Amino acid sequence: MTSPIVPPFPASRLRRLRKSDALRRLVRENTLTSDDFIWPVFVTAGKGQRDAVVSMPGVERLSVDLLAQAAKEAYALGIPAICIFPYTDPALKTEDCAEAWNPDNLSNQAIRAVKDAVPEMQVMTDIALDPYNINGHDGYVVDGQIVNDQTVEALVKMGLAQAEAGADILGPSDMMDGRIGAIRTALEAEGHQNVSILSYTAKYASAFYGPFRDAVGASGALKGDKKTYQMDPGNSDEAMRLVARDLSEGADMIMVKPGMPYLDICQRAKTEFGVPVFAYQVSGEYAMVKAATQNGWIDGEKVMLESLMAFKRAGCDGILTYFAPEAAKILNG
Numbered sequence: 001m002t003s004p005i006v007p008p009f010p011a012s013r014l015r016r017l018r019k020s021d022a023l024r025r026l027v028r029e030n031t032l033t034s035d036d037f038i039w040p041v042f043v044t045a046g047k048g049q050r051d052a053v054v055s056m057p058g059v060e061r062l063s064v065d066l067l068a069q070a071a072k073e074a075y076a077l078g079i080p081a082i083c084i085f086p087y088t089d090p091a092l093k094t095e096d097c098a099e100a101w102n103p104d105n106l107s108n109q110a111i112r113a114v115k116d117a118v119p120e121m122q123v124m125t126d127i128a129l130d131p132y133n134i135n136g137h138d139g140y141v142v143d144g145q146i147v148n149d150q151t152v153e154a155l156v157k158m159g160l161a162q163a164e165a166g167a168d169i170l171g172p173s174d175m176m177d178g179r180i181g182a183i184r185t186a187l188e189a190e191g192h193q194n195v196s197i198l199s200y201t202a203k204y205a206s207a208f209y210g211p212f213r214d215a216v217g218a219s220g221a222l223k224g225d226k227k228t229y230q231m232d233p234g235n236s237d238e239a240m241r242l243v244a245r246d247l248s249e250g251a252d253m254i255m256v257k258p259g260m261p262y263l264d265i266c267q268r269a270k271t272e273f274g275v276p277v278f279a280y281q282v283s284g285e286y287a288m289v290k291a292a293t294q295n296g297w298i299d300g301e302k303v304m305l306e307s308l309m310a311f312k313r314a315g316c317d318g319i320l321t322y323f324a325p326e327a328a329k330i331l332n333g
């Protein structure tokens with residue numbers, strides 16, 4: 001009787017591919033480079049002004065002049081795009097949010113200054129009324145309700161002002177229905193057909209945005225929550241409906257936000273639609289890494305790079321991350 005041939009060794013030795021750094025690099029499936037980053041920045045009024053954002057160690061609000069310089073340095077590090085968020089003087093917040101489409105508001109000044117300082121860099125914006133809204137919401141509040149269609153009209157004016165200031169990529173982050181189509185139609189009508197839209201498509205009503213609201217001075221103003229317009233964290237199919245909808249209305253790229261807790265949504269969006277997908281590693285995610293690092297509980301640099309690589313593995317084309325300059329410096333060696 002012949003016994004079956006059983007090899008005296010494991011049939012598969014996957015460790016053979018992990019035996020050296022060189023071989024690991026050779027078979028690595030995903031890579032992270034500074035090309036993957038959009039750097040979100042906060043702009044404040046004044047000149048030569050730089051204020052620390054306490055809940056986001058290492059992040060500062062910069063005045064327009066310093067921001068233009070920082071953008072130049074970021075582009076030199078290989079970061080292709082910047083996303084501008086204004087810290088708005090509370091005195092400029094009103095019920096009609098008119099400051100949002102003021103051609104000379106802080107955000108539009110910053111767009112012009114960055115395009116002037118580093119024309120090659122892609123400048124992205126945020127479209128939502130919250131920085132200008134007396135009650136801190138992304139849309140108009142009428143009788144306690146966030147009204148959709150009136151808000152969309154205001155968002156169109158806001159987006160056009162940004163396009164006119166020279167923005168390359170508009171980022172509607174408000175989650176109103178119909179805003180992508182309305183903004184795209186207005187851009188076409190006004191001769192801005194080359195302005196791209198990166199829609200905050202699957203934006204969840206998340207507790208991870210806390211430090212950001214401090215950074216832009218919106219936490220004090222916000223009454224209630226954003227659950228009637230931002231997504232329920234329990235949902236996934238709904239995100240796919242939103243991706244399909246935003247693409248059909250004229251979005252060029254889509255975003256999932258927050259990032260790491262929603263990698264499953266990133267992966268579904270990429271595999272089901274095959275379009276450029278971005279994740280926003282938001283303020284709370286950044287703050288957690290920094291806080292644990294400051295306590296000596298984690299190796300901040302390694303955790304940062306691992307978290308960013310996770311987005312690439314999930315299928316993202318890029319990441320909006322406050323780590324952009326810090327990570328780019330390390331990746332550039």
Ligand code: PBG
Nearest residue numbers: 128138173208209212282283284
């Ligand atoms: C504005 C906006 C928010 C963020 C980006 N755009 C806050 C919010 O929706 O309350 C959050 C970004 C971050 O937390 O880093 N609509």
